[in-house]
Amino acid sequence: MAEETVVEKTWRLMLEGHPTARRGDPEVMEAAHAEPRLRALFPFPSHGCLTFHRNTEFPWSNDLPFIASGQQSYTVYAPQYSGVLGEVLTPQEAAALVVAHLPPDCGPAFEGPWPAENSTG
Template identity: 55%
Template structure:
């Protein structure tokens, strides 16, 4: 089994579209990477989404509690974890990434504003 990359390496592999790694929507990945706060999370493209995880696998505990982007837009959709709340339907990947940043927890809780 290949070694799981650290957070900076995972971002680099996504941006470079490294063969043999998870791939996602390049426009969404570039827009998310342009947000310094999102670069601190592990990027996880899966099932047409780009999720932001608190740590690289293997996981123990709550790693998937942050807002994420549903790709395939426009419009793009941004949800809280588990598709609980639709936060918005931005027209561009950049707006989607900014919406995720706007709803990141400041104190360990998720904002549904």
């Protein structure tokens, strides 16, 4: 059996609610994990949002859309709050909206920090 990647382990610990894992909206995390393209990215829940990164260590890529959980809806933002891509009623719709706005070259996350020359924040 192959060893888990950092991305796979991070998703697993978050979904299991492991004490060392970052906390976020469980429904959003499950919906995002169900999307193969998002499952390949590094998840980072913080401040009511679930962000996705192309790498596994700080500094983060910060160049992908993300989901913010609201009281009765979910807002999908463009990278770094540069615009609203949509507001939807379910976490599944939010995850699908993120996938629809991923860059075509957005492949699996690589292990390590985002290269300084590409850093956006």
